Amino acid sequence: MVSELERYQGLVHFLGQVLGSNYEVVLHWINQDDSYYIAAIENAEISGRNLNSPITGFALDLIRNKIYQKQDAVVNYKASSDKNQQIQGSTYFIKDDQGVLLGLLCINFNAQPYLAAVDNLINLANLDSLMASVPTVASEHQQQRQVVTNEEVLHSSVEEIIYAVVAPNTLQPGIKLTQDKKIEICRKLNEKGIFKIKGALSKVAEILGTSEPSIYRYLKLINQS
CATH class of the missing domain: 3.30.450.20 (PAS domain)
Incomplete structure (x- = not known):
């Protein structure tokens, strides 16, 4: 069928x-x-x-x-x-x-x-x-x-959408992000529905220099707040 x-x-x-x-x-x-x-x-x-x-x-x-x-x-x-x-x-x-x-x-x-x-x-x-x-x-x-x-x-990659939501200077190479800053970025991406995109969570983890379990933990904190 x-x-x-x-x-x-x-x-x-x-x-x-x-x-x-x-x-x-x-x-x-x-x-x-x-x-x-x-x-x-x-x-x-x-x-x-x-x-x-x-x-x-x-x-x-x-x-x-x-x-x-x-x-x-x-x-x-x-x-x-x-x-x-x-x-x-x-x-x-x-x-x-x-x-x-x-x-x-x-x-x-x-x-x-x-x-x-x-x-x-x-x-x-x-x-x-x-x-x-x-x-x-x-x-x-x-x-x-x-x-x-x-x-x-019409972005061709997940990265382009992420960088369109988060200020580019925030995610520049070499900038060390605190956990609070990472949570703030995840909150902003979550509000825009970015995590609804297939593969977005792993890409966000890569860009923020953290693990996927950490991103899941951040999202849980965000949804509880």
Whole structure:
């Protein structure tokens, strides 16, 4: 019997072929340990990610804020990749019959080629001054559906997400961290849902120069406080 995960992995492959190379299709799935991982990805060259890349901090915020309980999807938000491409993202929440979140199906549209084509047409027709005077108005429907205003960053590694949450100077090589500082860092990462990312705990332990059991102990203290 085909599992729910396998059905969506097949759908990702299908959508990647149908939509074409300007659309990255990503399936984030939840593990038995309540962590998220990329279960399938098509046209990954848009973000440079792969099956070992983490779920984004933006997606973790959607999960932590339980946006999936209020609506089925979040569409047409701004995203960016390491290649500084202009990307439009949309996320569909995959839920079971009881509304429990199983995963996220994300489609990231690389608008760069189309924006460049529009610019070329405007320049070709010498319409620069006319276009500058045309106002841009968001539709009422878009305004009603807007639930988040921050931009999604498509990080390709867990380290990048950790360094995006913790001040870089805090984790510079050679800086000796006290236990209290390590707990403070873990608290900040935990608030952002970073430990929901598959492999994040071991990576945090490596970066902080401590053991995985120590990180588990810090998290227990944090959850008790």
